[in-house]
Amino acid sequence: MNYQWFGFIGMALVLSGCGGSDSKPKNTASSSSMAMSSMMAASPAPSSSAMASSSMAAMTTLSYSVKVTNLTAAQPLSPLAYTLHKAAFKPFTIGMPASLGVEMIAESGATTDYIAEASANAAVIMANTASGMTMPGEYKEFTLNAMVPMGEEDQLYFSVLSMLVNTNDALTGLNSIALKQLAIGQSWTFNALSYDAGTEKNTELQASIPGPAAGGEGFNAQRDDLANQVTMHPGVITRDDGKTDSVLTQIHRWDNPVARITITRLAP
Amino acid sequence: MKKNLFAGLIALTFIPSTFAADYSVKIENLTHGTYFTPLLVSAHPAGTTLFTSGMPASANLQAMAEGGNISGLDADLKALGAVNIANPASGLLMPGKYTMADLGNPGAANTQLSITAMLLPTNDGFVALNNLTLPTMPGTYTYLLNAYDAGTEANDEIRGSGASGMAGMPVPPPLEALVGTGGTGVTTTAEGFVHIHRGVLGDHNATGGASDIDASSQRWLNPVARVTLTVK
Numbered sequence: 001m002n003y004q005w006f007g008f009i010g011m012a013l014v015l016s017g018c019g020g021s022d023s024k025p026k027n028t029a030s031s032s033s034m035a036m037s038s039m040m041a042a043s044p045a046p047s048s049s050a051m052a053s054s055s056m057a058a059m060t061t062l063s064y065s066v067k068v069t070n071l072t073a074a075q076p077l078s079p080l081a082y083t084l085h086k087a088a089f090k091p092f093t094i095g096m097p098a099s100l101g102v103e104m105i106a107e108s109g110a111t112t113d114y115i116a117e118a119s120a121n122a123a124v125i126m127a128n129t130a131s132g133m134t135m136p137g138e139y140k141e142f143t144l145n146a147m148v149p150m151g152e153e154d155q156l157y158f159s160v161l162s163m164l165v166n167t168n169d170a171l172t173g174l175n176s177i178a179l180k181q182l183a184i185g186q187s188w189t190f191n192a193l194s195y196d197a198g199t200e201k202n203t204e205l206q207a208s209i210p211g212p213a214a215g216g217e218g219f220n221a222q223r224d225d226l227a228n229q230v231t232m233h234p235g236v237i238t239r240d241d242g243k244t245d246s247v248l249t250q251i252h253r254w255d256n257p258v259a260r261i262t263i264t265r266l267a268p
Numbered sequence: 269m270k271k272n273l274f275a276g277l278i279a280l281t282f283i284p285s286t287f288a289a290d291y292s293v294k295i296e297n298l299t300h301g302t303y304f305t306p307l308l309v310s311a312h313p314a315g316t317t318l319f320t321s322g323m324p325a326s327a328n329l330q331a332m333a334e335g336g337n338i339s340g341l342d343a344d345l346k347a348l349g350a351v352n353i354a355n356p357a358s359g360l361l362m363p364g365k366y367t368m369a370d371l372g373n374p375g376a377a378n379t380q381l382s383i384t385a386m387l388l389p390t391n392d393g394f395v396a397l398n399n400l401t402l403p404t405m406p407g408t409y410t411y412l413l414n415a416y417d418a419g420t421e422a423n424d425e426i427r428g429s430g431a432s433g434m435a436g437m438p439v440p441p442p443l444e445a446l447v448g449t450g451g452t453g454v455t456t457t458a459e460g461f462v463h464i465h466r467g468v469l470g471d472h473n474a475t476g477g478a479s480d481i482d483a484s485s486q487r488w489l490n491p492v493a494r495v496t497l498t499v500k
Contacts, residue, residue, distance in 0.1 A: 094296055094494070095364035194489065196300050198364070202484055226485055229364040232298040234487040242471055242483065256489050 057149035063266035064179075066160065069139040072258050074251040076211060077134040077172070078109025078163040081118075081127070084146050084156060088123035090176050091159045097228045098197040105161050106169040106197035108210055108218025114161065125156065134162070143266070154180040158263060165211030166248060168204065169197040169225070170233045172258045179265070187264040191257035194233040198225045204236060204246035214247040289404050290373050294496040295356075295383060296366040301485040302492065303443065304361035304395060305336030305386040311374035312350035317399045318382050319462045325418040327432065329384075329462075333394040333418035335430030335438055336386040351378055360442060361385070378402075383413070383495060387488075389437050389447050389481050391425065392418040392458075393465045395493045406499050412491035417466070419459040425468060425479035426451040437480070448473065448480040464490070 062084075070077050083089065091114075092102050101114030111129045118127035130142040148156065157176045164170040172192045182188060200208065201224045210218035237243040240250040291311065297304050318341065319329050328340030342354050351374040357367035381400045387393040395413050403409055417423070421435065427449065428436010439447050454469055470483030481487075 094298055095366060193491070198300075204484075226301050227364060231300040231364045232491070233489065234300040234485075235489045237470075237483050237487070244472075256491070 057151075059147045060150050060153060061145060061268035062148055062153060062156065062179075063143065063145045063268050064158070065141060065143045065264045065266055066158075067139055067141045067262045067264075068134055068160065068162070069260040070134045070136050070258075071260055072136050072164065072254045074136055074213070075164040075166050075170075075254055075258065076136065077259065078105065078165050079111055079132060080130040080134070080140060080142070080160050080162050080173075081105060081111040081114050082130065082142075082144070082158070082160040083118045083127045084125040084144060084158055085118070085121070085127075085176075086123040086125070086152075086155045087157065087176070089118065089121045089157075091118075091161055091173075092175060092195070092197075092230045094195075094231060095229050097223075098199050098230050102161065102171070102230070103169070103197055103199040103223075104219050105163050106171040106195075107163075107200055107220065109163040109165055110219065111161075133165070145268070156180065160261065162259070164194060164233075164254070164258065166209060166213040166252045167211070167233075167236060168202045168208055169200040171195050171197060174261055177263070179263070182263065182265045184265050184267050187262050189260060189262045192259040192261050193256045194235075194254065194258045196225070196231050196233040198227060198229045198231060199223045201225050202234070202236070204238070204243055204248050206247035209247060213249075213252060216247070289402075289406070290500045291371040291381070291402060292498045292500075293369045293371065293381070293383070294366055294498075295361070295369065296494045296496075297361045297363055297492070298494055299363045299488045299492050301363050301446075301482075302390075302488050303363065303388040304357070304493070305332075305388060306338055306355035306359065307357060307361065307367065307369070307383060307385040308332070308338040308341055308345075309353040309356060309369040309371065310342075310345045310350045310382045311352075311371050311378040311402065312345045312380050312382060313348050313377050314379050314399075314401075316345070316348055316380075318384055318396060319398060319416075319418075321416075321462050321464075323461055325420050325462050329394075330392070330418055330420040330432050332384060333386055333392040333416075334421050334432055334434075336388075337430075338384075341384070345382075349375075349377055351375065360388070360440070362442075374402075381497070387415055387465075387492070388443055389425075389439065389486055390417075390465070390468060391423045391435075391437050392421040393468075394418060397495055403497070403499055409497040409499070411495045411497070413493035413495060414490040415465040415467075415488060415492045417459060417463055419461045419463060422453075422456050422458045423468070424451075424453040424455060425470065425481045426453050427480050446482070446485070448475060448477070448482060450476045451480040452476075452478050454478050
């Protein structure tokens with residue numbers, strides 16, 4: 001993990017409002033974006049199983065604000081799928097096949113399957129989507145409030161996933177960041193890298209890329225990449241660099257990092 | 269609090285301990301389609317280095333970077349009292365795969381960690397963790413590794429030799445079916461000094477064009493490897 005931690009103490013932007021549409025009343029989220037006015041995701045209900053099983057335990061509230069900045073030239077980021085979870089859940093592992101939910105995000109940007117997958121896992125405290133695209137040069141912020149059994153605060157991890165939409169199956173985000181050493185008022189900033197889900201060959205053909213550069217297909221269940229495994233992304237070639245059948249141009253190229261992600265722990 | 273782990277650097281803010289420590293290393297090939305030749309993992313004394321960026325490569329680094337031959341670097345470091353693990357993956361480390369190297373307690377004098385292997389298909393590209401001061405506080409430490417160019421051979425990107433000073437890329441059996449033929453060559457000039465690799469060019473003509481490398485499947489972006497160091 002490529003990370004830089006800065007002490008942005010006291011600089012958190014605390015966004016007002018809780019997500020009224022979140023069907024899990026004690027875990028709420030809200031988000032906003034530079035580009036869009038109202039951001040509460042009407043996403044599927046996070047699992048309540050973890051909460052229900054520990055309903056006898058005393059609970060404590062943990063609050064975070066997350067800011068994701070798109071560092072690319074021309075790769076909009078799809079809606080951010082984020083989870084607060086324990087170690088037994090991991091969004092993906094380098095060298096292993098992507099789950100269907102991760103494939104869905106990486107090929108189409110759709111988060112429904114991933115949120116359902118995560119919500120079904122007992123190790124996931126909350127799973128949600130910050131809706132709307134994060135355009136190049138822009139950022140999105142959201143807050144999350146989670147009720148966690150007392151004594152389990154040290155077991156929490158944060159993950160967030162998003163597609164680089166002008167690609168076949170590129171994604172970025174954070175994969176299981178341990179939060180236990182993040183104190184109230186502190187921030188950590190990470191430089192997020194680009195991954196290849198390994199679920200779709202990087203043809204760069206118009207028909208295979210769903211982003212605005214192409215308008216082609218998103219998800220396809222077929223897995224035809226070099227190997228069915230998540231790796232770092234090799235970047236795109238584009239027609240300006242000799243891939244004559246590519247729908248992409250030089251503007252769609254990128255280098256790592258592709259996003260900057262800041263997590264701030266708020267006072268509950 | 270500021271902590272920066274980029275490019276394998278970690279700020280060591282704690283006081284080196286005199287306690288013995290055991291070290292194990294996990295090395296992951298993060299790339300989409302680039303192979304690592306046999307790795308050399310070494311806990312070695314301070315005062316030596318695999319290479320210095322901006323300076324010409326040593327003959328033994330050249331042999332590793334052009335042909336995957338780690339025997340010279342292995343011998344150099346052992347002569348200094350290093351504890352080395354050569355070829356932990358028992359051959360090539362495939363894209364997306366990992367290998368483990370258990371260094372045990374390398375002794376008080378071996379305070380540095382270096383890891384390297386050639387990248388295939390390239391002319392003289394290699395991955396390296398160079399001369400990291402081993403942490404002594406128990407824990408798990410993660411480092412991201414970049415791809416370097418040894419600067420000893422022109423990046424012609426066509427089939428050739430893995431011997432030092434001989435042009436072209438070695439193409440061992442697993443790469444045979446993945447690397448093209450008939451390329452005319454991308455360049456004939458070696459750079460002359462070690463530097464961060466600019467990446468390969470490649471093309472989409474498997475039987476011609478300038479390069480025998482496939483652009484869509486054999487390029488990479490840094491980082492190319494992740495090292496997870498466990499100190500006990």
